[in-house]
Amino acid sequence: MTATTDRNPLHADFYADRARQARVRVLENVRIARDTYRVRFECPEIAAQIVPGQFLMLRLAGMNDPLLGRPLALYDVICDASGVPTAIDVVYLALGKMTKRLAEFGVGSELDIWGPLGNGFPAVKTDQLIVVAGGIGQTPFLAVGKEYLGQRDYGGSRDSQAAAKRVTLCYGVRSADYLAGVDDFRAVGVDVRLSSDDGSVGRRGFVTEVLREVLDQTTGNERLVMCCGPEPMMHAVAKLCDENKTHCLVSLETPMACGIGICFSCVTRVRQADGGWDYKRTCVEGPIFEAEKIDGDCDSILRTKPAAQAKEVRDNLACAAGFSKQARYLFLSALIACERRAFVRAAALA
Numbered sequence: 001m002t003a004t005t006d007r008n009p010l011h012a013d014f015y016a017d018r019a020r021q022a023r024v025r026v027l028e029n030v031r032i033a034r035d036t037y038r039v040r041f042e043c044p045e046i047a048a049q050i051v052p053g054q055f056l057m058l059r060l061a062g063m064n065d066p067l068l069g070r071p072l073a074l075y076d077v078i079c080d081a082s083g084v085p086t087a088i089d090v091v092y093l094a095l096g097k098m099t100k101r102l103a104e105f106g107v108g109s110e111l112d113i114w115g116p117l118g119n120g121f122p123a124v125k126t127d128q129l130i131v132v133a134g135g136i137g138q139t140p141f142l143a144v145g146k147e148y149l150g151q152r153d154y155g156g157s158r159d160s161q162a163a164a165k166r167v168t169l170c171y172g173v174r175s176a177d178y179l180a181g182v183d184d185f186r187a188v189g190v191d192v193r194l195s196s197d198d199g200s201v202g203r204r205g206f207v208t209e210v211l212r213e214v215l216d217q218t219t220g221n222e223r224l225v226m227c228c229g230p231e232p233m234m235h236a237v238a239k240l241c242d243e244n245k246t247h248c249l250v251s252l253e254t255p256m257a258c259g260i261g262i263c264f265s266c267v268t269r270v271r272q273a274d275g276g277w278d279y280k281r282t283c284v285e286g287p288i289f290e291a292e293k294i295d296g297d298c299d300s301i302l303r304t305k306p307a308a309q310a311k312e313v314r315d316n317l318a319c320a321a322g323f324s325k326q327a328r329y330l331f332l333s334a335l336i337a338c339e340r341r342a343f344v345r346a347a348a349l350a
């Protein structure tokens with residue numbers, strides 16, 4: 001996953017060139033666990049392109065509060081009776097301003113979305129794929145499980161090599177009522193191992209203990225770990241994988257403002273081949289990174305700065321990063337008006 005050298009150095013391999021913007025209609029918005037919902041919306045073009053581990057930026061149509069879109073991972077692609085992708089499912093925790101309002105949306109409500117975004121999980125062959133999730137971090141892994149177990153393809157022309165003899169989900173939650181989508185995983189044939197903070201389901205304690213058991217049981221096999229969840233959990237999983245000489249990929253949930261590589265609000269420190277580190281944009285060079293390359297502190301600027309300072313950073317980042325005032329103006333206009341032509345021009349100027 002290296003950046004190409006024959007293009008602008010700001011250009012990443014997974015730049016949002018193929019992203020589309022659309023106003024879409026909600027087909028379903030159902031509660032599937034405590035504070036957790038699955039929203040389905042009609043978007044055939046993005047549904048045909050998106051691959052597991054990629055995400056969408058999502059805004060509530062016709063509302064300017066919150067102004068910025070929020071990144072949400074692909075849960076699954078829905079196809080019609082003839083197998084043509086027509087809709088996308090996203091699973092979200094009603095946590096803050098946008099997701100709490102989204103939870104109140106009914107059938108026929110409209111969303112503004114742009115995607116597919118990010119690099120997605122690599123599609124490789126392995127004996128055992130172990131996916132480790134904490135909290136709402138299970139959302140990218142249903143599609144991963146389906147692809148690795150050979151049940152379906154994603155992304156149309158993607159030349160997928162994804163194959164695993166076995167896929168195991170290690171899933172840790174606060175308590176049993178937060179478990180979301182477990183039946184979907186089991187229906188696909190994923191081996192599900194659970195943990196909870198209060199012991200109300202699965203093993204009491206951290207999900208890393210469940211992972212430790214799985215790693216102990218499969219010594220000698222070729223295996224790959226993918227992980228998504230709170231950052232302390234991802235650090236613990238990365239450390240455990242390192243001790244067990246097992247390759248680990250992490251999907252970062254860094255706060256984002258644009259999702260298309262323009263604003264630099266999502267940068268995270270990534271180790272370089274020479275032993276140093278550099279900032280990478282989680283939205284275009286991630287969100288999937290090799291665990292050993294992520295610096296100990298992988299917080300984004302938006303999260304680590306106090307709120308007022310973060311707002312100032314967000315307001316000034318585009319110009320500070322060297323983009324013209326025109327590009328910044330066009331980008332913000334596109335966000336506010338969701339006007340497709342301005343959005344594409346802003347992206348092209350970057």
Ligand SMILES: Cc1cc2nc3c(=O)[nH]c(=O)nc-3n(C[C@H](O)[C@H](O)[C@H](O)COP(=O)(O)OP(=O)(O)OC[C@H]3O[C@@H](n4cnc5c(N)ncnc54)[C@H](O)[C@@H]3O)c2cc1C
Nearest residue numbers: 071072073091092093096097098099139253254287302303
């Ligand atoms: C690639 C990617 C994929 C994701 N996929 C999913 C998914 O599938 N499902 C899902 O539920 N979530 C997902 N997330 C996380 C989701 O985007 C965030 O939780 C989002 O902030 C929710 O929006 P909100 O308006 O509801 O909450 P917000 O109002 O943005 O706040 C949510 C919480 O985040 C913290 N926070 C946000 N911004 C700041 C800040 N500037 N400073 C300090 N703390 C802050 C606060 O603690 C707050 O309680 C994903 C994130 C990424 C990057």
Ligand code: FES
Nearest residue numbers: 259261263264283
């Ligand atoms: S969110 Fe990554 S550059 Fe804007």
